């Protein structure tokens with residue numbers, strides 16, 4: 257795409273003025289200058305923003321364990337000033353880069369150690385965050401870790417699951433635990449419906465370990481200082497993208513979670529407690545009625561006709577949601593609370609069969625601004641497409657001034673092709689809420705080839721934005737012909753980076 261085509265693609269004068277190098281002679285470039293779409297195999301940052309590697313796939317985190325593959329969600333648990341434990345999800349593997357595509361027990365055994373999560377202690381030395389190599393907190397959870405179900409009944413005959421996997425985004429609770437959400441769990445052990453029909457999985461681990469698919473697809477709660485974990489059956493089972501936790505006006509805990517698949521749903525769990533997510537009621541959103549609909553068997557005669565008990569509803573949540581009239585959505589991914597309004601924002605990434613390629617961010621306004629309410633109105637907060645210059649919003653984080661930092665997730669083979677032509681590699685954007693640039697979206701970082709940025713997470717002092725660089729080189733035909741060699745010029749390595757610089761400082765202080 258040449259400069260003229262690029263300008264036509266953007267087609268908005270306010271955005272044109274932010275182009276690199278002041279492309280329009282009539283309009284002086286405003287600071288900060290939006291990064292141009294790129295197809296380079298580099299992590300590019302806007303002017304006055306820089307990045308440093310924190311940890312890459314395969315780095316040792318203690319004497320016997322390594323940092324896993326395809327890092328996603330990041331959460332920071334503070335210990336003391338400039339020191340904390342970071343939780344990192346390791347969502348899935350690319351067999352090419354582990355031990356190879358053959359589905360042998362040996363290869364699968366290696367892969368099972370690459371997913372799950374890492375707990376790592378990090379500290380800031382001068383301005384740089386680094387691993388505390390000998391920390392007692394450094395540990396892994398993986399696909400072999402035994403994790404109990406927090407539920408009174410067994411799940412498919414067991415009180416314990418073997419491992420956690422497919423952890424995508426997540427959340428944090430007010431009592432200091434981390435939530436890791438098992439998203440595309442069917443890629444490891446397949447799926448099984450209520451009639452017992454099974455599907456084959458992408459990774460085909462079930463050939464060696466025929467574990468119950470029903471043991472995955474849950475929200476997992478982890479204590480960062482001990483690594484103790486449990487699967488929260490209360491929040492239902494689906495391709496959970498994330499779990500965003502807040503409090504109702506009466507103090508009870510409320511968790512919002514989206515099911516990231518075309519035409520799936522948005523859920524809300526209202527706890528019976530102010531300090532636990534184990535007991536309460538699960539609801540699903542009906543946008544036409546503006547109502548949260550109960551999925552409790554005692555509230556819904558239609559569910560009693562189909563399901564024998566609440567445990568069955570929790571396992572087949574998608575099916576129950578459809579029976580009670582849940583609204584199909586365009587891939588609900590990350591969820592955040594707007595610090596300026598209290599509204600609930602949900603990234604709707606896209607829905608390609610419905611020709612929605614660019615996605616949007618949905619805004620839910622709860623009645624009386626109370627997360628405990630069962631009624632709401634909704635609107636579009638921000639739409640992707642040519643006017644805003646981004647496509648397929650995914651993970652989001654607000655800074656203290658209410659500026660929204662968000663990443664995009666155009667799937668690898670479609671990057672800069674078809675409807676995505678001109679959008680370049682997946683990127684990190686900022687939507688300004690105040691100041692001279694209020695209402696504008698600018699691109700502040702561009703990912704290497706085939707990668708997406710995930711897990712944006714601010715340090716407590718807001719001087720650093722931690723960011724995952726997930727699946728660089730994902731579409732490589734073989735390990736020796738990688739499409740990306742980021743970050744070391746040889747093998748692509750998913751990594752966590754630290755973004756810093758005067759641009760970040762100015763934005764988070766509201767000085768733009």
Ligand code: FEO
Nearest residue numbers: 424439497516589
């Ligand atoms: Fe793992 Fe929906 O992204």
Ligand code: CA
Nearest residue numbers: 424589650651
């Ligand atoms: Ca995601």
Ligand code: CA
Nearest residue numbers: 589650665708
């Ligand atoms: Ca994604």
